[in-house]
Amino acid sequence: FEDFEEETTREMILEGKREDGRAFDQVRPITSEVGLLPRTHGSAVFTRGETQVLVITTLGTAEDEQIVDGLAEEYSKKFMLDYNFPPFSVGEVRPIRGPGRREIGHGALAERSLAQVMPAVEDFPYTVRLVSDVLESNGSSSMATVCGGTLSMMDAGVPIKSPVAGISIGMITSADKRLLITDIVGNEDHFGDMDFKVAGTEKGITGIQLDLKIRGLSLDIIRETFERARTARLHILELMKATLPASRETLSPYAPKLLTIKIDPEKIGKVIGPGGKMIRKIQEDTGATIEIEDDGTVYISCPNGDSAQKAKEAVEAITEEVQVGRVYTSEVISIKDFGAFVEVLPGQDGLVHISEMADKYVGSVNDVVKVGDMVKVKVIGIDDQGRVKLTMKGGLNPEIEANIPENTERRREGGRDGGRDGGRGRRGDRD
Missing domain, CATH: 3.30.230.70 (GHMP Kinase, N-terminal domain)
Structure with a gap:
């Protein structure tokens, strides 16, 4: 048949x-x-x-x-x-x-x-x-x-x-x-x-x-x-x-939000951090998923567009270069006798020497800042070893300066206070 x-x-x-x-x-x-x-x-x-x-x-x-x-x-x-x-x-x-x-x-x-x-x-x-x-x-x-x-x-x-x-x-x-x-x-x-x-x-x-x-x-x-x-x-x-004359201009609201940025391949390790600590922290804080290619291409994805943008900003902050003369809002991460260390950018810290904390004399670092405080700092230099030098002078933090106790003002006459080596600090700590 x-x-x-x-x-x-x-x-x-x-x-x-x-x-x-x-x-x-x-x-x-x-x-x-x-x-x-x-x-x-x-x-x-x-x-x-x-x-x-x-x-x-x-x-x-x-x-x-x-x-x-x-x-x-x-x-x-x-x-x-x-x-x-x-x-x-x-x-x-x-x-x-x-x-x-x-x-x-x-x-x-x-x-x-x-x-x-x-x-x-x-x-x-x-x-x-x-x-x-x-x-x-x-x-x-x-x-x-x-x-x-x-x-x-x-x-x-x-x-x-x-x-x-x-x-x-x-x-x-x-x-x-x-x-x-x-x-x-x-x-x-x-x-x-x-x-x-x-x-x-x-x-x-x-x-x-x-x-x-x-x-x-x-x-x-x-x-x-x-x-x-x-x-x-x-x-x-x-x-x-x-x-359908052409592709739709927007994706489905149920599609993952995906952002792409390019970073210096030499800074991939900085974004990942020791043992993946840095990249895990960003993912936990934002809820985004971050994938990095060997050529420096970074893919950021998550269900929420705002979270993806926050993760992108965090990665850009880590890979950003600290610029001399620029003002940053930074967190105080540790306090020493000779000054305070602040996180200028994620993974990059710098020192505000006690002599650079205010336009007036400061007797103790603890009178000015505490760990966790957010302060404005200006980059005044970066040495050959990449160490960042900062200042809080120039009216960057008027509220902080206003709260510095008056009894820390330097006494120009009479004896010196014993705890500060004449108010000048130890030479080795200041350098």
């Missing part, structure tokens, strides 16, 4: 008739919709005739990259597409198991076709995963996945370079005749001589796959196939643009 069905189908097409009544260059009716699943980061349903796919986009961070460990050198992928072809999509009843050769091949074709328009990591550092579930199939579900994947990513706010659409071109041949068929259905694929899948944008092709049952194709047939595919592709792209 199948032989009779094949012979009848081929004869009917060669006589100028298709089983669904379409012209040979006509695409099946197309409908599409985006944003069906509000809780996902992006979603789209693309329907072409009796072929329908649901494509969901999920955005992740660098931790979500796929590590590929094969025969070649290990590498990671920031964009991946999974294609599922459940048995109910073609009216079959069988167990749903892991992906087979067909699913892997179709997914790889759709992934390669879309990978060409993905934004650069510098512009969009997210990891992007697409999952295409075929809901019904009567030919060319892989090219429907390309179309649905484009719309789903645009719905998620992925700034793709250009929309991509795909189409399958078939062919029926006889001893003296050859016919190209646009947008083939299942029987035309099964009983035909060619299934030439072509995906691309308005300007060019991003992916092709050829299944052939005859000995080969001439250059004329290839040229004609590409031109037929181009015409159909432009038609599909126009319909897709009517659904």
Whole structure:
């Protein structure tokens, strides 16, 4: 019976008739919709005739990259597409198991076709995963996945370079005749001589796959196939643009917030801290996740945009260089007889000598500041060993100066107080 069905189908097409009544260059009716699943980061349903796919986009961070460990050198992928072809999509009843050769091949074709328009990591550092579930199939579900994947990513706010659409071109041949068929259905694929899948944008092709049952194709047939595919592709792209003209300007509120900054690779250790102490503290304080690449690229991600910004500011503060002449608001971290150490920037402290604490004489450091106080300090110098010298003079802390006890004023006449070596301090402590 199948032989009779094949012979009848081929004869009917060669006589100028298709089983669904379409012209040979006509695409099946197309409908599409985006944003069906509000809780996902992006979603789209693309329907072409009796072929329908649901494509969901999920955005992740660098931790979500796929590590590929094969025969070649290990590498990671920031964009991946999974294609599922459940048995109910073609009216079959069988167990749903892991992906087979067909699913892997179709997914790889759709992934390669879309990978060409993905934004650069510098512009969009997210990891992007697409999952295409075929809901019904009567030919060319892989090219429907390309179309649905484009719309789903645009719905998620992925700034793709250009929309991509795909189409399958078939062919029926006889001893003296050859016919190209646009947008083939299942029987035309099964009983035909060619299934030439072509995906691309308005300007060019991003992916092709050829299944052939005859000995080969001439250059004329290839040229004609590409031109037929181009015409159909432009038609599909126009319909897709009517659904969603461009990528959304904002991401889903449920997508992780991801910021990227660049630091000096030599300062990576400073951000991480001894045993990871510094980076853990930032993550605990802000709730953000921080990942650092060897080239100094820092990825900061968290569900809340404010937390990501706070983590970014903390990293920038650690890697920032202390500048002479600049005023900083700093915390007092320890007190000595000769002055106070303050944290100018995270991980960078400096000394305010007792003689630089106020515009008037100070008898004891404890009369001016205590551990944990926040004070304004000005950088007056950095020595060859990187030690930072600070001052609180110049009216930087008027409230603190106003509270210095009057009995600490230097007595210009009479004896000196015994505890301060004449109020001058020990020479070795001052240097």
